[in-house]
Amino acid sequence: MHPVVETQGLTKRFGPHLALDGIDLSIAAGEIFGYLGPNGAGKTTTIRILAGLLQPSAGRAAVLGLDVVRQRDLMQARLGYLPGNFVGYDDLSGEQYLRYLANLRGGVEWHVVVTMAKRLDLDLGRRIGVLSHGNRQKVGIVQALMHHPELVILDEPTTGLDPIIQREFLGLLADVRDAGGTVFLSSHILSEVEAVADRVGIIRDGRLVVVESVERLKHRAVRRMDLTFVGAPPLEVLSSVAGVREVTSSGSTAHLAVEGSTAKLLAVAAPHGIEQIVTHEPDLEEIFLAYYERTDRLA
Numbered sequence: 001m002h003p004v005v006e007t008q009g010l011t012k013r014f015g016p017h018l019a020l021d022g023i024d025l026s027i028a029a030g031e032i033f034g035y036l037g038p039n040g041a042g043k044t045t046t047i048r049i050l051a052g053l054l055q056p057s058a059g060r061a062a063v064l065g066l067d068v069v070r071q072r073d074l075m076q077a078r079l080g081y082l083p084g085n086f087v088g089y090d091d092l093s094g095e096q097y098l099r100y101l102a103n104l105r106g107g108v109e110w111h112v113v114v115t116m117a118k119r120l121d122l123d124l125g126r127r128i129g130v131l132s133h134g135n136r137q138k139v140g141i142v143q144a145l146m147h148h149p150e151l152v153i154l155d156e157p158t159t160g161l162d163p164i165i166q167r168e169f170l171g172l173l174a175d176v177r178d179a180g181g182t183v184f185l186s187s188h189i190l191s192e193v194e195a196v197a198d199r200v201g202i203i204r205d206g207r208l209v210v211v212e213s214v215e216r217l218k219h220r221a222v223r224r225m226d227l228t229f230v231g232a233p234p235l236e237v238l239s240s241v242a243g244v245r246e247v248t249s250s251g252s253t254a255h256l257a258v259e260g261s262t263a264k265l266l267a268v269a270a271p272h273g274i275e276q277i278v279t280h281e282p283d284l285e286e287i288f289l290a291y292y293e294r295t296d297r298l299a
């Protein structure tokens, strides 16, 4: 079976600027793939090429086994797509706009639209022009999913959604996967995609620096922790634990950077009397750091 998304040496230049530098990706049917990277990394450029809206400068991309340049129309008919800057038509209500798009697609099951709107707490009767950014984004999400596409590509879909709606939205994506569909979503925040993605790819400066399962990525990540002790923090003991990268202190609190599991550290620290533990979720930069430091060591 063809991968649902496949790129080989995908490259995009904007004048002298190299926005994508030889991206090789392969995503299988039924996967939720998170495409992560900081601002300007090349996520939108990749997505626009996959959606057939931008031509690569070199390399190739195929979606659902169809070349995104030569077989663009066929490919787009089977795709659901939410652009990063979704706006819709201000003068139409959500319902009018979605019916219009549904007609262009040759009809959709309207009850699917109504159910999704309910789940996302979207009022379909309101004019798009008066909707908040988050509510507009919900219209964009519904139009991307309403026709049960085989592949859904979403560019920063959670922008503007509150946490409860975000969770509901991730549930919709899980439903797509459970029905055999494939999801490709971009984000610059790991925690947004880690709950739902099977694998993630991290792009930085136009290069794919790592592709792996969320579990392995988290394991590789450097996590920051603050351990407050009853007395003075045992800094030397803490520094000697495998995986502990940095140790500083203020008063009775030790500030640590830990790679991988924190179980060993906690076991060693516990006999010294821990009063409080604060764990900070690893952010993307810290994951990059861990990744680059590891490749440096291997080099």
Ligand SMILES: Nc1ncnc2c1ncn2[C@@H]1O[C@H](COP(=O)(O)OP(=O)(O)OP(=O)(O)O)[C@@H](O)[C@H]1O
Residues within 6 Å of the ligand: 014, 017, 018, 019, 037, 038, 039, 040, 041, 042, 043, 044, 045, 046, 084, 188
């Ligand atoms: N049309 C364009 N003309 C010139 N440069 C562009 C164009 N589109 C994107 N770029 C540049 O290509 C690089 C990648 O941009 P891209 O929008 O793909 O990043 P991104 O990862 O989606 O970032 P963000 O999270 O900020 O949207 C950036 O340096 C950007 O300035």
